[in-house]
Amino acid sequence: MSAANDGDRAATPAGAGALPTGEGIRMIAAREIRERTRSRSFRIVTVVLIAIGIGAVAIPAATSNSTPPVMDVGLVGSYPAVLQRTMTDVGGTVGVRVRLHHERDLSAAEQALRNGRLDLAVVDGRRLLVKSTIDQPTSNLGRLTAGLSRAIGLTRALSEAGLPPDRAERALNAPPLPVGTVEHAASDLPKRRAIAFAGLILLYVSLVTYGGWVAVGVLEEKSSRIVEILLSAVRPATLLAGKVIGIGVCGLLQFSGITIAALLTAVAVGNGVLPSGSPLSILSALMWFLVGFAFYSSMYAAAGSLGSKSQDAQAVAAPLQVLLLLVYLLAIFTALSTPDAPLIQVLSFFPPTAPMIMGVRAIAGNVPWWQIAISVALTLAATLWLIRLAGRIYAHAILRIGPRLKLRQAWREASEPGAASG
Amino acid sequence: MLELDQLTKRYGAVTALDGLTFDVAPGQMFGFLGANGAGKTTAMRIVMGVAATDGGEVRWNGHEVTQDDRVRFGYMPEERGLYPKMQVREQLVYLARLHGLSASRAQANTDRWLATFELSQRADSKVEELSLGNQQRVQLAAALVHEPDLLVLDEAFSGLDPIAVDTLGKMLLEHAGAGATVLFSSHQLDLVEHLCDSVAIIDRGRLVMTGPLDDLRSSGRRRLVVELGNARTDWADRLPGAEVLERRGGRVVLRLDDDVDTQRVLRAAESAGTVARFAVEQPRLSELFLEAVAA
Numbered sequence: 001m002s003a004a005n006d007g008d009r010a011a012t013p014a015g016a017g018a019l020p021t022g023e024g025i026r027m028i029a030a031r032e033i034r035e036r037t038r039s040r041s042f043r044i045v046t047v048v049l050i051a052i053g054i055g056a057v058a059i060p061a062a063t064s065n066s067t068p069p070v071m072d073v074g075l076v077g078s079y080p081a082v083l084q085r086t087m088t089d090v091g092g093t094v095g096v097r098v099r100l101h102h103e104r105d106l107s108a109a110e111q112a113l114r115n116g117r118l119d120l121a122v123v124d125g126r127r128l129l130v131k132s133t134i135d136q137p138t139s140n141l142g143r144l145t146a147g148l149s150r151a152i153g154l155t156r157a158l159s160e161a162g163l164p165p166d167r168a169e170r171a172l173n174a175p176p177l178p179v180g181t182v183e184h185a186a187s188d189l190p191k192r193r194a195i196a197f198a199g200l201i202l203l204y205v206s207l208v209t210y211g212g213w214v215a216v217g218v219l220e221e222k223s224s225r226i227v228e229i230l231l232s233a234v235r236p237a238t239l240l241a242g243k244v245i246g247i248g249v250c251g252l253l254q255f256s257g258i259t260i261a262a263l264l265t266a267v268a269v270g271n272g273v274l275p276s277g278s279p280l281s282i283l284s285a286l287m288w289f290l291v292g293f294a295f296y297s298s299m300y301a302a303a304g305s306l307g308s309k310s311q312d313a314q315a316v317a318a319p320l321q322v323l324l325l326l327v328y329l330l331a332i333f334t335a336l337s338t339p340d341a342p343l344i345q346v347l348s349f350f351p352p353t354a355p356m357i358m359g360v361r362a363i364a365g366n367v368p369w370w371q372i373a374i375s376v377a378l379t380l381a382a383t384l385w386l387i388r389l390a391g392r393i394y395a396h397a398i399l400r401i402g403p404r405l406k407l408r409q410a411w412r413e414a415s416e417p418g419a420a421s422g
Numbered sequence: 423m424l425e426l427d428q429l430t431k432r433y434g435a436v437t438a439l440d441g442l443t444f445d446v447a448p449g450q451m452f453g454f455l456g457a458n459g460a461g462k463t464t465a466m467r468i469v470m471g472v473a474a475t476d477g478g479e480v481r482w483n484g485h486e487v488t489q490d491d492r493v494r495f496g497y498m499p500e501e502r503g504l505y506p507k508m509q510v511r512e513q514l515v516y517l518a519r520l521h522g523l524s525a526s527r528a529q530a531n532t533d534r535w536l537a538t539f540e541l542s543q544r545a546d547s548k549v550e551e552l553s554l555g556n557q558q559r560v561q562l563a564a565a566l567v568h569e570p571d572l573l574v575l576d577e578a579f580s581g582l583d584p585i586a587v588d589t590l591g592k593m594l595l596e597h598a599g600a601g602a603t604v605l606f607s608s609h610q611l612d613l614v615e616h617l618c619d620s621v622a623i624i625d626r627g628r629l630v631m632t633g634p635l636d637d638l639r640s641s642g643r644r645r646l647v648v649e650l651g652n653a654r655t656d657w658a659d660r661l662p663g664a665e666v667l668e669r670r671g672g673r674v675v676l677r678l679d680d681d682v683d684t685q686r687v688l689r690a691a692e693s694a695g696t697v698a699r700f701a702v703e704q705p706r707l708s709e710l711f712l713e714a715v716a717a
Contacts, residue, residue, distance in 0.1 A: 018489045019522050031516055035508060225503030229564065232470040232497045233520045235489065399472050401501075 024234045028242025029249065032217070036250045046254050053261035056198065058269060071096045071144055074103040074112055074121035082165045083155055086172050087122070090151045093176075094143040120145060125152060189364075192281075196363035197336060199285040202258065203359055204328040207292050208321060210251035211300040215317040217243055218304030222398050236395035244297045248290070255289050281363045284372075291376055292355030295383045296320065302390035305397040306405045316404070323352065331356040339365025349375050351382035423448055424469070424572060424603060428478035431464050431627075438464040440627035441478070446605055446620070451598045453614035453621040453635075454607040455711055461627040462607040463500050466576050469605070470497045482572070493521045496570030500577050502561050506550035510541065510560055513549060514567050521568035528567070535563040538593065558582055562590060566597070573597065575606035579613060591617050615707040623714045630714040635707065642705035642713070646676040646684065648691050649699035657694035661687060667709075672698070677705070 019027070036042050073087065084100055091098030101118065103109040109121040113131045119141055121129040128149055134142045151172055158168040221227040221239075230239055259282050303316045330353070335344045339361045348358035348371075358375040361367050396414035397405050424446040431439040439461045446452045456462045467473035469480050471492050482491045505513055511532055518528035536542045539559040549557060558581050565573060573594070579587050587610075595617065598604050608614050614621065615635065622632040631638060648658070650672040658666055663679035664687065672695070676687070684702060691697050705713075 018493045019520065024520065027516070027519055035505075039507075220505075224506060225499055225501040226505055227503070228467070228470070228472045228499045228501075229497055229503055229517065230520065231472050232495060233493050233517075233522075399467075 019234065021235070021238050024238040025242040025245065028234070028239060029246035032243055032246025033249050036213075036247070037253070042250070046257055049254055049258045050261040053258035054265045057262045057265040068095055068097050069140055070099055071119045071140060072099050072101060072117065073144075073148070074101045074109045074118040076103050076106050076109050076121060077124040079122075079125060080165055082169045083125075083152070086151055086155060086169055087148060089173060090147040091144060094140070094147045096140050096144055098144070120148070122148065122152065125156065193336060193364050195281050196360045197332070198262075199281065199288075199363060200328070200331055200336070200356060200360055202255065203285060203289055203292060203356055204324060204331075206251055206255050206289055207296055207355070208324055210247055210293060211296050211320060211324070212313075212317055213247045213250075214244060214297045214300040215304035215307075215320075216310070216313045217247065218301050218394070218398070219307045219310055219313050219316070222305060223308065223310045227398055231399065236398060237391050240298070240301055240391055240394055244294075244301060248293050248297065251293060252286070252290070256286065259285065284362050285359060287376070288355045288359040291379050291383075292359075295351060295355065295379055295386065296324070298383070298387045298390035298394075302393040302397070305394045306407060306410055308402065308404045312404050327353050327356050331360050335360040336364060339367075349378055351379040354379045423481075423483055424605065425481040426465060426469070426478070427481060429465060429468055429475050429480070430477040431461075431468065431473070432476055437627055439468075439475075439478075442624060442627060442629055443478075444622040444629050444632045446603055448603050449598055449601050450603055450619045451594060451617050452603070452605045453618035454605055454624075455611070455614065455621055456607075456624040457715055460624045462624065463576055464627075465624075466497075466574050466605070466607065467499075469574055470495060472499075493568070494571045496565035496568065496573045498561055498565040498573075498575045498578055502557070504549045504557070504561060504564065507548050509546050509548055510552070511536065511545040514560070514563055517564050518567040521570075523568050531567050531569065532563075535567055539563055539589075554581060555583060555586060559586065566593075571602055573602060573604045573606070575604070577608060578606050579608050579610055587613065611706075611708040611711055621707070623711055625715050631710070638710055639704040639707070642710050643680065644678045645703040645705055645709070646678055646687060647673070647699060647701045647703060648676070648687070648697065649673045650691060650694060651696035651698050652694075654694050657690055661690060677709070 018024075071091065075084075079087075087100065088098045101112075103112065103118075103121065106123060109118065109123070109129065112118040113121055113129060116131075119130070123129055128145060130141065130145065134145060136142055137146065154172060155165075155168055158171060159165065163171065218240075221230065227239070263279065263282060299320055300317060303320060304313065307313060307316045330347070334341065335348075335357050338344060344357060344361065347353040348361050348367075350357075354375045358367070358372060362372055392414050393407070393410050397410045400410070400413075426445075427443055429439045429442040430437070442461065442465055454462055454466070464473060468475050469487070471487070471489070480487045508516075514532040514535065515525075515528045518531055519525065523531065533542070533545075536545050539556075539562070541556060541559060541563070544552060544556065549560060552560065562575075562578065565575065575594075578594075579590065582590065591613065594604050594606070618635055620632070620634045621638070623630045645667070646664070650657075653672045655666075655669040655672065655674045658664065658669075658674045658676060661676070661682075663682040664676045666674060667677050668675040678684070678687070688697065688700055691700070
């Protein structure tokens with residue numbers, strides 16, 4: 001059989017054989033992708049999803065107070081530019097934006113402090129002045145006051161020690177030491193949970209949606225009877241694989257569309273929105289989508305093949321929709337809050353629950369990489385087994401004319417000797 | 423050569439095929455006849471590999487038929503089947519390519535069949551937007567587009583208007599003339615008689631009769647058409663070995679046993695009046711069919 005790229009066969013009408021399996025799968029998947037991406041509904045949904053992705057990141061960023069508060073600092077006396085820059089920099093290190101104002105004299109500064117035009121005044125480089133006693137040292141004013149006091153004092157001390165002003169400034173602005181943590185920073189956890197939650201919703205919706213597409217697509221081919229024409233040309237496994245891969249690619253396009261839109265928006269609105277390691281989380285979500293889709297899609301295909309009319313789609317897919325919903329709820333209500341509970345740990349290795357549960361644990365919990373690898377491997381192994389099983393039901397049921405089949409009946413018939421589709 | 427050998431198929435308690443055996447010679451137009459439920463569709467589905475047998479086998483050119491053979495078969499299922507939302511041209515090109523044609527050849531064949539069926543204007547329409555008659559033509563084009571060696575058409579002519587029936591009939595004859603084998607089922611027996619070289623008639627999953635149409639007709643009992651000038655037909659009632667099939671005015675159609683002497687019948691007619699017409703004919707396919715299925 002020639003590797004029919006652009007079909008070397010057919011130079012002579014007779015004598016050539018069936019398409020190579022890979023070529024058949026490619027053509028069936030390509031048709032699936034072409035027809036689906038061309039449909040209006042697909043395009044509308046994609047645009048809506050991307051808009052949601054952008055909105056989910058941009059709206060919280062726009063509404064949250066991400067600009068630092070401004071503090072007005074009055075200067076009495078004259079200060080070298082280097083020292084003024086140091087004072088502004090101190091504001092940055094304590095999280096406020098410092099605006100410097102030159103005051104005529106001490107009384108003008110006192111007046112301004114009283115009426116609130118100034119938050120703080122520096123008098124002749126020797127003392128600081130505020131309106132009233134600072135009760136909370138951790139308030140913005142408290143931290144700024146402490147920071148300025150130390151910086152100005154140090155500057156003077158360094159200059160008295162004979163250091164030129166520019167070197168004194170460099171000494172004061174020495175880069176801070178990196179700070180490591182023995183646990184995930186507590187402040188990071190809510191963000192990582194939020195990301196795990198968003199990823200979980202996306203994963204659940206995708207599996208249900210694209211799984212549904214597989215069931216409906218299979219049933220469409222069965223009920224329109226085109227499957228009889230297709231299966232006189234290609235094997236059931238080829239048709240099944242092409243369909244699942246085609247829909248998987250469409251799903252991946254939408255899934256990546258929404259995540260990439262969200263990521264680009266996060267980059268555009270600036271840091272602080274996403275915790276560190278977000279790109280990894282997104283890659284992990286994409287991977288779990290692929291693994292989960294591989295696991296569930298063959299079951300959806302088998303379910304679809306049990307139907308008879310296109311109206312049966314809901315009914316035949318219902319058990320799978322319920323199963324996914326249960327896993328989703330379990331992931332939301334337990335895995336998200338207690339990612340390292342024993343039951344959750346076990347379920348994160350159990351193939352039907354692994355994509356969602358391990359997906360959550362990997363982002364919100366502390367999971368070593370090798371556990372993730374084992375979970376993926378187990379799920380993929382189960383998928384291979386499932387594809388054989390579901391493929392057998394599909395191959396039998398897809399050509400079965402008559403009323404809707406029960407799963408048990410289809411399995412029994414498919415297991416009978418001689419029931420192999422010819 | 424297509425051979426169906428001892429095919430059996432049961433659906434639960436129902437026996438659809440019961441040792442069905444017949445051959446279809448290459449290049450033949452072959453009519454496959456039987457009452458509803460006789461097993462025609464089941465047999466055709468087994469030939470196309472979309473149903474499994476419980477016993478027996480289908481052979482093509484001497485060996486058991488394989489997937490590689492089947493891509494050289496064209497099939498039109500009884501229940502039809504196309505993607506309703508896919509464009510006509512794309513659909514035909516896709517099906518041709520799935521059957522192993524190159525992209526360019528698939529395109530060329532599609533355009534040729536669309537032109538033959540006068541569908542070129544609708545090439546970019548979705549199938550569901552076409553009239554039922556035009557959908558039927560697309561369905562036929564789908565069976566023909568990959569230049570099959572064997573065409574299996576289940577009730578190909580049902581739902582077509584007389585002009586389309588005529589066009590399709592001519593095309594199938596042309597196709598068979600070019601060396602392809604055409605196996606088709608139909609209830610339109612006059613059409614089958616007009617088009618076919620050979621037929622097989624089945625009943626309750628079993629072969630009743632098969633062979634070249636001319637042989638079957640000449641081996642069947644003769645028909646005798648007699649018309650008298652007056653309107654009498656009672657003269658025919660008491661003739662031994664002759665069965666009255668029709669009578670209208672002075673016209674009588676008789677079916678004669680093999681040993682009946684036509685001259686004796688002529689004398690009996692003349693005794694009743696002036697004979698205006700006296701003609702011996704071969705049996706019609708419809709008579710053979712009814713006789714075979716009633717037996």
